[in-house]
């Protein structure tokens with residue numbers, strides 16, 4: 001952190017709000033490119049590599065595999081304000097923290113991720129507390145999922161893919177399809193009623209990926225409710241009410257629900273006039289340059305930014321690169337680079353097969369390894385997603401090297 005100005009305002013050149021995938025990799029990259037005065041505001045003591053949460057919920061990883069102390073992942077040269085932002089004043093270029101600090105900067109980057117919107121699904125949080133609902137998206141509940149799924153021999157199970165802006169929603173299919181494979185091998189799949197609630201007509205909106213997934217759903221006998229949302233949950237009656245285009249369906253006597261809450265951006269973004277609309281309240285940026293459409297010195301990437309593509313950690317590899325170049329370019333009056341909307345939706349179709357589903361903003365294949373079809377499920381890509389990528393994340397992505 002730079003000097004303390006009058007009225008206890010602390011000053012830094014670049015202020016990054018959020019210490020997740022976006023904030024840490026960007027801060028590391030800026031410092032690697034020669035920036036001197038970078039501050040990260042992040043309240044949590046722990047940093048999580050979220051993609052592994054789906055493997056925790058599928059019995060293939062444990063929480064310590066994906067958690068590191070925040071102090072260990074923050075670049076050494078950057079200042080850490082261990083506090084949460086609760087207001088932004090774009091005109092003054094200051095943020096106010098919950099702890100009462102006022103931080104001033106020349107360049108502000110917002111990447112605080114999303115918050116759970118439990119109010120959008122009445123009863124769901126109580127079902128989590130009661131123990132018959134849990135999901136990979138709620139870290140505290142993720143370790144409960146696989147023991148519950150594998151203990152089932154009969155009954156009704158509901159899975160959901162969360163509607164956007166939830167991050168990388170289709171990856172919520174990993175626990176479903178890995179569980180189905182397990183149940184089939186255990187000889188109990190036919191005794192289970194498995195339902196999947198999809199927010200859109202198909203799982204990904206990408207024809208090649210959907211074709212593979214539809215085959216898997218049909219093969220496992222999963223009943224798919226399309227363009228559907230969980231509207232409410234009777235936590236005491238174990239009833240899940242699903243709104244569909246054909247009307248409401250009430251699924252009674254649900255034994256277990258892998259029901260992901262809905263998500264929205266933190267409210268202080270819209271309160272500062274930086275969102276296009278109050279709900280979901282994402283930072284309104286030019287999805288190419290990643291610059292705020294409302295303020296030239298404010299930028300945003302990651303799940304809280306309206307990047308006009310499916311939000312994902314993989315997408316951040318490209319966003320960080322474009323943003324680091326654009327912050328430097330804007331300072332020198334150079335033309336800005338554009339992010340092409342690259343994203344990735346790694347989905348397992350069985351316990352050991354996965355397709356990466358890498359696409360650009362228009363849904364066209366955009367493989368990282370040239371000529372490798374990103375929609376074909378492979379054992380090698382499963383191994384890479386489970387074991388290779390986490391190493392790349394800790395050693396390269398979080399260090400601004402990708």
Ligand SMILES: Cc1cc2nc3c(=O)[nH]c(=O)nc-3n(C[C@H](O)[C@H](O)[C@H](O)COP(=O)(O)OP(=O)(O)OC[C@H]3O[C@@H](n4cnc5c(N)ncnc54)[C@H](O)[C@@H]3O)c2cc1C
Nearest residue numbers: 018019020021022050051084085112113302303312313314
């Ligand atoms: C279960 C799950 C599985 C996923 N699987 C994949 C996958 O397989 N592949 C893939 O590419 N992507 C996947 N993703 C998506 C990927 O993890 C996210 O896109 C990525 O983490 C977004 O990074 P972020 O920094 O924008 O947000 P986050 O990682 O959520 O980080 C936000 C940070 O901001 C901090 N913060 C919050 N509020 C404030 C505040 N007010 N002030 C300061 N700091 C604040 C938080 O504490 C946190 O440190 C998955 C996500 C989930 C949830």
